[in-house]
Every structure is written in C-alpha cells, then in structure tokens.
Amino acid sequence: MRQFTVKVPCTSSNIGPGFDVVGLSLSLYLTLKVTIDSNQSNKSPILSYTGQGADEAPLDAYQNLTTRCALYVLRCAGISSFPVGISIKVHNEVPFGRGLGSSGAAVIAGILLGDALGNLKLSKERLLDHALMIERHPDNVTAALIGGFVGSYLLDLSPEDTTAKAVPLSEVLPEYPPDAGEQWGKDPPAPPRGIGHFIRFGWAPEIKVIAIIPHFEVSTAKARSALPDSYSKQDLVFNLQRLAVLTTALARSPPDVGLIFQAMQDRVHQPYRKHLIPGLPTILASVTPSSHPGLLGICLSGAGPTILALATENEQAIAKTITEEFKKESIECSIEYLHVTTEGAQVTEE
Numbered sequence: 346m347r348q349f350t351v352k353v354p355c356t357s358s359n360i361g362p363g364f365d366v367v368g369l370s371l372s373l374y375l376t377l378k379v380t381i382d383s384n385q386s387n388k389s390p391i392l393s394y395t396g397q398g399a400d401e402a403p404l405d406a407y408q409n410l411t412t413r414c415a416l417y418v419l420r421c422a423g424i425s426s427f428p429v430g431i432s433i434k435v436h437n438e439v440p441f442g443r444g445l446g447s448s449g450a451a452v453i454a455g456i457l458l459g460d461a462l463g464n465l466k467l468s469k470e471r472l473l474d475h476a477l478m479i480e481r482h483p484d485n486v487t488a489a490l491i492g493g494f495v496g497s498y499l500l501d502l503s504p505e506d507t508t509a510k511a512v513p514l515s516e517v518l519p520e521y522p523p524d525a526g527e528q529w530g531k532d533p534p535a536p537p538r539g540i541g542h543f544i545r546f547g548w549a550p551e552i553k554v555i556a557i558i559p560h561f562e563v564s565t566a567k568a569r570s571a572l573p574d575s576y577s578k579q580d581l582v583f584n585l586q587r588l589a590v591l592t593t594a595l596a597r598s599p600p601d602v603g604l605i606f607q608a609m610q611d612r613v614h615q616p617y618r619k620h621l622i623p624g625l626p627t628i629l630a631s632v633t634p635s636s637h638p639g640l641l642g643i644c645l646s647g648a649g650p651t652i653l654a655l656a657t658e659n660e661q662a663i664a665k666t667i668t669e670e671f672k673k674e675s676i677e678c679s680i681e682y683l684h685v686t687t688e689g690a691q692v693t694e695e
C-alpha cells in the first residue's frame with residue numbers, strides 16, 4: 346500500500362499591471378489524498394471529491410482535469426495507464442472560475458500526481474513545461490508550483506517547438522481511454538524544454554491579502570476573449586512602469602502606500618473586463634488609501650470576478666465596503682482573509 350498527499354495553493358495573478366506575468370500563491374488549497382492498494386483491482390482511479398466545485402467536478406478520471414493532467418505526464422514518460430488499485434480523495438477550497446487560479450491548481454496537482462505515480466522525479470522546470478502545455482499562460486501555474494510572489498516569462502520557441510506547443514488540448518489531454526484491448530493511438534506531444542522561466546520576488550510580511558469573492562463565475566476563456574489584440578504604446582508603457590516598481594515595492598518593509606497604490610493601476614486587462622463584473626469601476630475608483638487607511642492597493646484577481654485588496658490594517662472595513670458595493674448590484678460575496686504562502690505545491694509520502 347502506498348499513500349501520499351498532493352497539496353497545491355490557490356493563486357491570484359496580474360496584481361494590477363502584471364497581466365500574464367506575476368502570480369501570488371495564497372492560503373486556500375486543493376488537496377489530493379492518494380492511495381494505491383495492491384489488493385484492489387480497479388484499473389481506473391476511483392475519485393471522490395468534497396469542497397468547492399464538488400457538484401461540477403467530473404469523477405471520471407478521463408474527464409477530470411487533474412487526473413487527465415496526471416495521465417499526460419505518465420504518457421509522456423511512456424507509461425500508458427494509472428497504477429491498478431488507485432483511489433484519490435480530492436478536497437478543494439479554491440472556488441471555480443473566480444480568478445483564484447482553480448484551474449492552475451488543478452493542473453499543477455495533476456502534473457505532480459503524474460510525476461509521483463511514475464516515480465519520475467522531474468525538476469520544477471520540467472514540471473512547469475508540462476503544466477504550460479495545458480494552462481498556456483504562466484502566471485497562475487508558476488506561482489502555484491513555486492509558491493510566493495513570482496514573475497515568469499515564456500521563452501520564444503523554435504518553429505518546431507512552437508508547433509509542438511500549439512497542438513490542440515484535446516490531443517494533449519484525451520477525454521477517453523483506449524477501447525478494451527486497444528493501445529493509445531498516438532503518443533501525446535511531449536512539451537518542449539525550458540518553456541517557462543521564473544523568479545521569486547520578496548513579500549513584505551506586513552502585507553495582508555483580502556479576497557472578496559462574488560457568487561458568480563467568470564470563465565477565464567471569456568475574460569481573455571474580451572481583451573484587444575493590440576495596445577497603444579502609451580498603455581503598455583503605463584503598465585510596464587508600474588510593474589517594474591510594484592515587484593520591488595511589495596517586498597519593502599514598511600510598505601510604501603504612496604508607491605504601491607499607483608503601481609497597482611492597470612490599463613491592459615481590467616478596463617476591458619469591467620462589463621463582465623458589475624460594480625468593478627466603482628469599486629476600483631472608490632476604495633482608496635484616503636477612504637480606507639491601511640489599504641495599499643486594489644485590483645481584479647486573475648480574470649475576475651474576485652477583488653483582491655492588499656492592506657496592512659483595517660481589513661474588515663475594506664472588505665465591508667467592497668461587499669456593499671457588490672450588494673448594490675445585487676451580488677452576494679464571500680470574504681477570505683488570506684496570507685501569502687511561502688511554500689508552493691507539495692507532495693508528501695505517508
């Protein structure tokens with residue numbers, strides 16, 4: 346009997362100006378408890394699921410995002426099936442489609458699951474290559490894997506690697522197993538090497554994180570399709586200037602609100618997503634360090650609809666105002682007071 350646990354933090358990406366670049370790992374977790382019992386004869390993993398998304402997450406291992414990612418890693422290593430007698434108990438604290446990296450956490454959990462099941466011992470960089478074949482922007486998956494406040498970029502790939510990385514997701518993650526007695530028709534495309542590169546920034550210990558989570562979903566795909574294909578030089582420079590300052594400003598103790606609040610402004614994604622999140626422009630304009638002492642900055646978390654506020658104090662009052670603004674739009678919210686996790690995803694053998 347082998348038992349191990351995979352634990353992956355949720356993440357908030359962008360933090361204002363860092364669209365598709367920065368991510369922050371936070372203290373809500375997706376946890377898998379995995380058992381491989383050689384006395385059992387099941388060939389497909391027996392999945393159970395509690396917590397967020399329990400009514401939506403498929404329990405068929407060929408449909409569930411996490412187990413599909415695990416199978417992808419195994420198949421890239423020449424292992425065509427899950428071990429016999431495997432069962433996986435999933436517990437999820439990360440709400441789906443709210444901008445807290447639920448899909449990134451599911452992908453990283455699956456990649457680590459595949460690595461552990463195949464005893465592959467892939468490096469962090471190689472694990473990330475696999476994750477990037479599935480979630481094709483690096484911010485959430487990198488922060489979930491590495492932990493902390495992380496910046497990342499994707500390498501310009503050779504034409505051959507670009508083709509390998511552009512294969513449709515249905516080929517990377519097939520949704521059905523081969524028929525009984527058949528083999529997989531085609532090997533999945535192994536990821537090109539060194540797709541993603543990252544660095545971890547500091548995070549001042551005084552900075553607390555408040556997530557105001559509206560009770561509706563915004564799919565990342567929809568929020569990405571709302572963005573333009575090109576930007577003005579002025580808007581790009583606006584974001585670059587702020588991001589350059591923000592990554593260091595958030596590491597400095599004591600935090601300088603005069604730098605941080607302005608450095609969390611964005612012109613690349615938030616303005617184009619406001620129609621998806623009623624109340625967003627009012628919230629971003631009206632919750633300020635003058636109205637709420639202790640507030641450092643406020644932004645959309647990932648693709649939304651969650652609002653992320655960074656503060657040194659006064660967290661309850663900040664959360665109350667934002668919740669009331671959403672209420673004016675007939676939107677209920679949950680509030681999470683979170684901390685930045687220093688550790689990223691973990692696998693623990695029992």
Ligand SMILES: Nc1ncnc2c1ncn2[C@@H]1O[C@H](COP(=O)(O)OP(=O)(O)OP(=O)(O)O)[C@@H](O)[C@H]1O
Nearest residue numbers: 410441442443444445446447448451564565647648
């Ligand atoms: N634990 C999980 N198990 C299986 N599928 C999951 C899990 N978590 C997320 N998903 C899938 O990912 C979808 C949500 O992904 P989406 O990218 O739209 O939002 P998000 O990752 O929560 O937000 P963001 O990317 O903005 O941070 C869910 O609807 C579900 O299909």
Ligand SMILES: N[C@@H](CCO)C(=O)O
Nearest residue numbers: 358364365565647648
């Ligand atoms: N950077 C991504 C994060 C969502 O997964 C976006 O804002 O679309």
